[in-house]
Amino acid sequence: MSWNEPGGDKKDPWSGRGDQKGPPDLDEAIRTLQEKLGKIFGGGGGGGDGNNGGAPSQFNPANIIKNLGYVAGIAIGLWGLTGFYIVDEGNHGVETRFGRYIGTTQSGLNWHIPAPFERVDIVNVKKNRVIEVGFSSRSAEQSVANDALMLTKDENIVDVRLGVQYQIKDAKDFMFNMANPEATLIQVTKSAERSVIGSSTMDFVLTEGRSEIVTRIKKEIQNVLDSYKSGLQVTSVNLQDAQPPEQVQNAFADAIKAREDQQRLINEAEAYSNAVVPEARGAAARKEQEAEGYKQQVIAQAEGETSRFTKLLGEYTKAPEVTKKRLYLESMETVLSSTSNVMIDVKAGNNVMYLPLDKIMQQQQAQQPSISSNPVVSSDSNSNLRTSHSQAAVEEAAAAERAVSSRGRENDARGR
Template identity: 40%
Template structure:
């Protein structure tokens, strides 16, 4: 098998080579001849001989096939790579960022042309400030100055992760990410504590401090293009310095007692006030009822007097006698007395008191 070339091989037009192009000049040799000449040329530089012969051709052919196989293996092995579910792949070509890949099987140029940085974007990371998980205290990190010129020991932790949307910022924009996050957390916490009073930060302002520090940290890291998401800021402990800790605890206990007493007073007031209001409403209702009854009685007495007066004008004598008898009946009726009428004689009429008999018969029963 031979093919012709004019001045430089099959890649130079207008010659025709093994892809069907016709010769445009005199033949210069076949493939075996070219291999032999290359072998002779290389043999001049090889120690111990000039490199001729059939065995040398076989050796060069083997080397060429070995190199070709190595190139194919290099391409196949280095082109494909796998990204784990918690990772994002950062593709580099000649050291330049070209894009990111999701979890699964992906491709890139093999080394040394291309490379891949796998970033664990879903891993939750923790930075401890002012203390360590083994219980050690770090005063140079924990001691902070409040707005009212008091010192407090603040131990807190920051939960964060790499931003899945911007892992390239995390890889390329900050040199030591964990140290950067920790430094930002400590700086922002000192700033926020400096805006609070010691009483507030020891008692009621803890939740607001956590939220404020998280927001300020995220804003500052976004300005740095750090590719970091701050998930949570947790205050582990906030105490006064050990020299005055007992005094501040007494103050806190007194404040709690004060609040408890206030709550008890409010509870008592909530109980007594409704009862007093109910009693007042009842008294007012009784007074209104008595007023209405008195008014109605007065009106009834007035109407009765007017009726009697009308009858009196018609028959004064009869009316006076009737009024006298009714009055005597009302006055003497309940009295236990016996009145004997002598009818103008000195001898009394025998009279049997029925009341005594009635009473004795009633007692006999």
């Protein structure tokens, strides 16, 4: 039966006290604890015989201090290892000692005095952060009327929606100089936007001035942030939309259409002008050149004729009869060389007429004339054969001869 059942021997198999009755001895429990502590810290047990029992163990102070030093060293080493930290690429670590700024660490493995003395805050300086003014991409209501409606220089209202992207350029300023950097940036953006829009006209904002307005807003925002030493860098400002209020959009669309039609007509007129004006200027320049050429030609021809007549007058003064006859022959040659009529002097005693038919045929083939009738040749024993053309040529030659004769007589009179 069990030791604790009725009728058992009441012996505790774990106590080892045999037949001992009653509670355990307090002195014996203390002595056992001292022995165990002595083994841990290297203390020796006291001597004595088995009948009297062993004396209490004595503590060794040197061993205790040594062991406590080991334990303290291990604890300090483990505490020091907790000061190692890794900063990922694109992040900066801001170290503070009791809340005061110590330094900024770059990416890689770094160490600081562990808590509670120092603390490290990791700041992502490469992340692009975005704020929205005048609209919200996370809300069903795309336009925020209080922030989107703005008054322009010409007292018109426009609906402007702006998105600003920014990064952290200085982790220290970002951590310590502003309590809420994003809220501050939103307020600065609203102020800069209203300042720029308020100094511009409505047409400039809605049409050709978008890029200039974005540049001015970005510059003004950055100037204010730098004056605050916020540690923020504005990377881009995006004008999401700029339009008149919904109530007047239809009228504004009509105005834009009319303006576009006006510009189209202006462009067409300019294109027509660019096509016609140079052509007219070219034609005018060509006429001027032709007139100038004709002027030079007439002047040169007149000068040549004058020079020739002067020289001819000198020759006539020297030999009037010879010069007169030579002029007559040259005039007749010039007149008759351009006609196909043939003149025959029957007084020469040879009335046989020779016609160069081969040359006449070659001339006709070259000019491709349409021959309707052969030339009529009439003979008269008392006069030369003439045609109507030859008669006119002779009359012109006679007039030239008379003019030369009268000029010669005048020169003779001057000579006398």
